Amino acid sequence: MAAGVAAWLPFARAAAIGWMPVANCPMPLAPADKNKRQDELIILNVSGRRFQTWRTTLERYPDTLLGSTEKEFFFNEDTKEYFFDRDPEVFRCVLNFYRTGKLHYPRYECISAYDDELAFYGILPEIIGDCCYEEYKDRKRENAERLMDDNDSENNQESLPSLSFRQTMWRAFENPHTSTLALVFYYVTGFFIAVSVITNVVETVPCGTVPGNKELPCGERYAVAFFCLDTACVMIFTVEYLLRLFAAPSRYRFIRSVMSIIDVVAIMPYYIGLVMTDNEDVSGAFVTLRVFRVFRIFKFSRHSQGLRILGYTLKSCASELGFLLFSLTMAIIIFATVMFYAEKGSSASKFTSIPASFWYTIVTMTTLGYGDMVPKTIAGKIFGSICSLSGVLVIALPVPVIVSNFSRIYHQNQRADKRRAQKKARLARIRVAKTGSSNAYLHSKRNGLLNEALEMTGSPEDEHMTKTTSLIESQHHHLLHCLEKTTGLSYLVDDPLLSVRTSTIKNHEFIDEQMFEQNCMESSMQNYPSTRSPSLSSHQGLTTSCCSRRSKKTTHLPNSNLPATRLRSMQELSTIHIQGSEQPSLTTSRSSLNLKADDGLRPNCKGSQITTAIISIPTPPALTPEGESRPPPCSPGPTTNIPPIGSNIVKVSAL
């Protein structure tokens, strides 16, 4: 139940009047206000700055320091205020959490200081509201990375646990700074890439003449030298590629990666050339292949982070680039057509066809303006000017988008996926906390702790059964109890263990149905024998249904008149059921009014009294007293880390 809504509890309870005439059973007694305190202001003195708030505000979250009796340790008798020697700035946020139910993270605050304060006040950081959660997580991650870097730089001096030779090699390849050998290798390969690229370029430069007045490119003049250089480079690249292939942890993945494809494309032409030198037909193709040698320059991207990010940006801006291309194409076609028809009349026009006009349009739109094709008619000139004006616009529009994309990606390029995965995990955690809270009532029933008529049953069990009560929780439980009475149904307490023991099926709906069928079959048998579970606490048996059904039932213990077979089958059913649940849910309504009607039924259940803490949002189960009763998530499925109980019963209400 959310914090602010607690104030509407009187309204909800008043609205229950609509159930009264419809109910067939008498209602449970309302919880009496034992110590009806008027809502009082309490003063919190945090390092001199005084905060004041209502007591009930703080009690909304009873499992934190301020909401529980722990704050009494800080009570100052002389000044009648609670003194905390902590940071008042952060306390502002903490107190706002109590008031509004949302915890905010201020940007100016240091992350570790904030975490410390939250830990002191007993508040989990997970409940930070969505508005501030991203920021918080980012800062936390940066902090963690910083810590990790510090640790790494310490670790680098030590010798690491013995990695296999293969792993060391892979590490050396990926991170050249780990050892000197890796660094040497890194620079050597870089050098040879540069040499190879320069060779390719210089090969085509005219290098002086040969008798015959023919200009020769250097590549043909010093063919042997260039061939040797090329061979050396290719050998180095091949060795490097093979070494990487050997060292890769996942060879299949390595082969498919972009860098290895570039490596292969860079060295393939050489080998193909070796194979094909004697065949003249394909020498034309061979020449084309040499073009691929220029891809060696992309090997530099291993050496430069910026290049990699650029490539990634282009990939991610594919839509913007596509839009640019598409709009350009549209504009080109339109203007080319218009120019063609405009220039059709003039003589000796260069605009011989629409495709021929494409060239003019492109040159004009990109404001190049070579001048090899110019319109001569007036209409042509007008349209030509419109074309160049619109060209500027069309090209200028997507470019800033790409630029901003690049800068954004440069800062966050690897974090997007991580954040998504973390968000899933975080939502799962929050769901756990939420379901924990909304199951407070069910827990109270299962543990057999329902508070009734405090005055009626003033037995000494009261004290040790009482957990931290607040009036709001008992009132809320009373409301739910009234609803049960009105409808004659009762909340079914699912049990996580049920899923483990009764079936391996992960679908808990099915399991609930199984239990339902058992319940239906047993509906004529009301009692679960009190003999069955002496080891359990004094409350056992399934919740009985309301009086309309009670009339059908016999009012005696099952040991007596039942036929043996029936009893046995019932026992079997019951055993299955009881095996399935560690503590079956509770019989209700123990007020004296009802005892008259069915005192034979539940001899043991008098006077139990429960108070529970409403686990207001968001309290993870671990912090609450009921936490123990819920076993750790048992379903071995990797799908969820939510305890099944939550996924079943609770409709997670908006909070």
Next chain:
Amino acid sequence: MNLEGLEMIVVLFIIVAFVKALEQLGLLEVGNGDKIEDELEMTMVCHRPEGLEQLEAQTNFSKRELQVLYRGFKNECPSGVVNEETFKQIYSQFFPHGDASMYAHYLFNAFDTTQTGSVKFEDFVTALSILLRGTVHEKLRWTFNLYDINKDGYINKEEMIDIVKAIYDMMGKYTYPVLKDDTPRQHVDVFFQKMDKNKDGVVTLDEFLESCQEDDNIMRSLQLFENVM
């Protein structure tokens, strides 16, 4: 001739571009220009309740209780009115295991006496005053009003079935014993047997008041609300 045609196109094009430019600059009004003001009005709805003394006089609450009520009200609905959506959300949070929206809908209609679609603090407090501090007669009358969905003065079976079904929905799906389809209907039958004295198929206010006052359980339940505040 082609040239003339093209020149005309050029001229047309230039005129259209000119008009568009003027429109953009706001010098030319072509379409309808009154769209913006409506939206501003809708966001500024805010309601302040009457004074504390007046409310104290009109209801059975003390000043302090009104203060507590108003604080909670304002916290959840800063604008001073509750609309049905918020109402449903608030009410549903008390019944996380079931679906409280239908019952909340009927409640809302009962609270919203003027049928405006929103409940102001005065309506809220007036209704609460009847429910918590009113006489038995007033409470029963309010409940009759709640059941009478179409406010025609009679409760017929369909209305009762709707209400009872809404109540059962609040329990949710995982109940013991399992909720069967005709449970609400049976429940309503029992209810009608009790309430409908002259067996004419509808329950009037007098029949309702009479039958409720005869029933001990109901009388006792009504006293539950004494100490809610």
